[in-house]
Amino acid sequence: MAYTNNTVILLGNVGKDPEIRQFQDGNLQATFSLATQNSYKAKDSDEWIESTDWHTIKANGNAAKLIADYVRKGHRLEVVGQLKNNNYEKNGVNHYGYFVQVQKVIFIESIKDKPQSLPSNNIQDNLPVNIGEEDTPF
Numbered sequence: 852m853a854y855t856n857n858t859v860i861l862l863g864n865v866g867k868d869p870e871i872r873q874f875q876d877g878n879l880q881a882t883f884s885l886a887t888q889n890s891y892k893a894k895d896s897d898e899w900i901e902s903t904d905w906h907t908i909k910a911n912g913n914a915a916k917l918i919a920d921y922v923r924k925g926h927r928l929e930v931v932g933q934l935k936n937n938n939y940e941k942n943g944v945n946h947y948g949y950f951v952q953v954q955k956v957i958f959i960e961s962i963k964d965k966p967q968s969l970p971s972n973n974i975q976d977n978l979p980v981n982i983g984e985e986d987t988p989f
Contacts, residue, residue, distance in 0.1 A: 857933045859951050861906055862959070863887040865926045871919045872972050879915035883908050883922065885930060885951075908932070910953035918953075921962055929957035 866884035885906045890899050937948040
């Protein structure tokens, strides 16, 4: 059997306040965008060019609760997780994408005061299939 690894480590800034969803069974899911920057020098210039990549981050369970309680727009975070595909078909059109499923969140900046709680959107369905590492039954 071949060994494979799917680990993503991102260090960046939160683009907007996380969206918190609460499912019928009480579980939470937090979704937010994380901006990472890369700098490079153009081949024929001494000028540095910066590019920004935006990543969709999703967390469930305890990680979602931590994000709901403390993470806000502009916070600098390190996220460790797995890259998950988000491909689906809607109205006969194929959509392709990805997101990072959180395994660990590391706060880079200290948070002095706990921010006001984010509102959660109540969802009638159960928690999606993507579960956190701590919920894996094996």
